[in-house]
Amino acid sequence: GLLPYNDMTFKLIEVGMSFEAICLAFLLAQRFRKNEVEKEFALRSARIDSLTGLNNRRGFEHAAMPVWYQQLRSGHDMSVILLDIDLFKQINDRYGHVQGDEVLKSIAALLQHGARRSDVMARWGGEEFLLLLPDTNEEQAIRHAENLRTLVAQSRVDVGEGEIEFTASFGVCGTVDGQLFNKPLDAEDLERMIDAADKALYTVKNSGRNKVMPATQLLAST
Numbered sequence: 557g558l559l560p561y562n563d564m565t566f567k568l569i570e571v572g573m574s575f576e577a578i579c580l581a582f583l584l585a586q587r588f589r590k591n592e593v594e595k596e597f598a599l600r601s602a603r604i605d606s607l608t609g610l611n612n613r614r615g616f617e618h619a620a621m622p623v624w625y626q627q628l629r630s631g632h633d634m635s636v637i638l639l640d641i642d643l644f645k646q647i648n649d650r651y652g653h654v655q656g657d658e659v660l661k662s663i664a665a666l667l668q669h670g671a672r673r674s675d676v677m678a679r680w681g682g683e684e685f686l687l688l689l690p691d692t693n694e695e696q697a698i699r700h701a702e703n704l705r706t707l708v709a710q711s712r713v714d715v716g717e718g719e720i721e722f723t724a725s726f727g728v729c730g731t732v733d734g735q736l737f738n739k740p741l742d743a744e745d746l747e748r749m750i751d752a753a754d755k756a757l758y759t760v761k762n763s764g765r766n767k768v769m770p771a772t773q774l775l776a777s778t
Contacts, residue, residue, distance in 0.1 A: 608664035616678035635697030635730025694730030727757030
């Protein structure tokens with residue numbers, strides 16, 4: 557009521573309301589963007605293993621399924637490698653969990669160093685790690701697992717008064733000419749491949765450790 561009501565003040569009110577609407581829209585857009593960033597960060601954190609920086613089980617499923625279905629459509633070979641650090645409990649008991657964590661991180665670094673962009677890696681649980689290798693048949697996956705086994709055996713973790721030496725055991729399952737155990741792949745076979753690699757790994761752990769066992773070799777011997 558302090559200003560006279562005329563055409564000039566009426567237009568100033570319109571300008572002020574427009575400016576207020578623009579500011580409100582800007583603030584809402586900023587808030588929405590912040591919420592989206594926080595949501596994406598939360599989702600990513602839920603899929604990543606905080607110790608190693610690799611996928612956890614949930615993250616593996618999220619990353620692996622698009623690769624899996626793409627490979628199914630193309631008919632190309634695929635393989636999985638499951639590895640487990642040998643006698644890891646003894647490492648924790650002797651050197652402590654902090655140094656045990658360093659061993660886990662060194663394994664993750666080895667896997668990442670030798671990986672292709674299309675490979676999907678995960679800390680599968682405890683001291684187990686899983687790799688999905690697209691465009692890789694079982695023979696190629698066995699060679700890759702042997703290279704990794706050698707690198708792991710050559711690795712050392714410094715503990716001040718000495719070094720920790722460790723080895724790992726490997727189970728491998730892969731296709732040959734696009735077929736798994738002489739049958740065409742279907743959508744449910746990823747779980748079957750992981751299970752077969754796990755059985756091969758279990759055999760290695762009970763027969764000396766620090767070796768690579770292909771699932772087809774295990775199947776042929778049973």
